[in-house]
Amino acid sequence: MPPTELHPSVDRSRFRTEPPPELLAAIQEARTVLCISHVGPDGDAIGSLTGLGWLLQALGKAPTLALADPVPEDFHFVPGQERIVGPDGVGPVYDLAICVDASSPDRMGPVYRPQVHSRFPLAVIDHHVTNTFFGQIHWVDPSAAATCQMLATLAQALDVPLAGPLAECLLTGLVTDTLGFRTSNTDTRVLATAIQLMEGGADLNQIVNMTLRRRPFAMVRLWSMVLPTVTLEEGVIWVVIRQSQREAAGVPENASPGLAGFLVEVREADISATFTERVRENGQVEVECSFRAKPGFDVSQVAFAFGGGGHPPAAGCTLPGSPDQVVPQVVAALQALRRSQLAQEEQAYP
Numbered sequence: 001m002p003p004t005e006l007h008p009s010v011d012r013s014r015f016r017t018e019p020p021p022e023l024l025a026a027i028q029e030a031r032t033v034l035c036i037s038h039v040g041p042d043g044d045a046i047g048s049l050t051g052l053g054w055l056l057q058a059l060g061k062a063p064t065l066a067l068a069d070p071v072p073e074d075f076h077f078v079p080g081q082e083r084i085v086g087p088d089g090v091g092p093v094y095d096l097a098i099c100v101d102a103s104s105p106d107r108m109g110p111v112y113r114p115q116v117h118s119r120f121p122l123a124v125i126d127h128h129v130t131n132t133f134f135g136q137i138h139w140v141d142p143s144a145a146a147t148c149q150m151l152a153t154l155a156q157a158l159d160v161p162l163a164g165p166l167a168e169c170l171l172t173g174l175v176t177d178t179l180g181f182r183t184s185n186t187d188t189r190v191l192a193t194a195i196q197l198m199e200g201g202a203d204l205n206q207i208v209n210m211t212l213r214r215r216p217f218a219m220v221r222l223w224s225m226v227l228p229t230v231t232l233e234e235g236v237i238w239v240v241i242r243q244s245q246r247e248a249a250g251v252p253e254n255a256s257p258g259l260a261g262f263l264v265e266v267r268e269a270d271i272s273a274t275f276t277e278r279v280r281e282n283g284q285v286e287v288e289c290s291f292r293a294k295p296g297f298d299v300s301q302v303a304f305a306f307g308g309g310g311h312p313p314a315a316g317c318t319l320p321g322s323p324d325q326v327v328p329q330v331v332a333a334l335q336a337l338r339r340s341q342l343a344q345e346e347q348a349y350p
Ligand code: 5GP
Pocket: 103, 104, 107, 256, 260, 289, 290, 291, 307, 308, 309, 310, 311, 314, 315, 316, 317, 318
């Protein structure tokens, strides 16, 4: 499959494969550090946040780990996750804030309060191609398969050994963001780092079993309720998940349905989407959109255009309105993207 030109408007000169000196200096000079990852945390968010905590602790710093949402049960095995606090546990004053695995400031949710927290510098460590460079210090490397991969490089730059709980945390993000070393961005760096982390004591078998090979029965019940209406048109396959269906199946609000990754494996589809309806306490309805693409198609462009972000093969956004309002326009955008990427490919390789 020929490569697709991604985000022609992105300023690639700002991307770095090594941590910039100003990041290393800021970490060395700080003592108290507010560490944050993204709402709806996944394995790379939990792994990079707790990994950063162990790394800073090894350097003699005092890290506070914060997340807007609770840690999903599947990640309760990750060492240090019990130290993660919610918005109420975050104080007003630190020497430095570091945000990991988030592409835009809204992804931090209410744990970052700009009114008070903008008085000290914010460093951004992330691997999303859609990163908006929202801090004062940035290390963005979209060639990294996981933010945990970047933290392994950071630990080595700061002479912190990749061993013990740090190794377990970082291997968690490597495994989950590469779907068990299967995504197209799984390169030799990832495999070499995984070997180092395993040599440092990380338990690959446990991580794979806990994160990739387990789901609650309620989730399968939900799949059985929504799959009867699965639709495939013009290479785009999608399902809509109503809040009433999620509640009837007994799936907790913070659980990721994981269906987009399953649907993109359908042979006749190039792009998949799940549209999850959420009715907020104030009655406002919104739709969480989750996209996946086969290699050669870049769904991060559509997610970014709708105010979200992500990676070429996996991206998402949240839009106000009911599924009836949101789904037709987003599906049309995904189909238009697919047509344009097929046409580009045709031009490049007639
Ligand atoms: P998932 O479909 O697993 O929820 O997310 C896939 C990718 O898209 C992840 O890298 C995630 O960070 C990104 N993503 C999902 N939803 C949003 C969103 O609402 N905003 C942004 N900026 N990124 C999102």
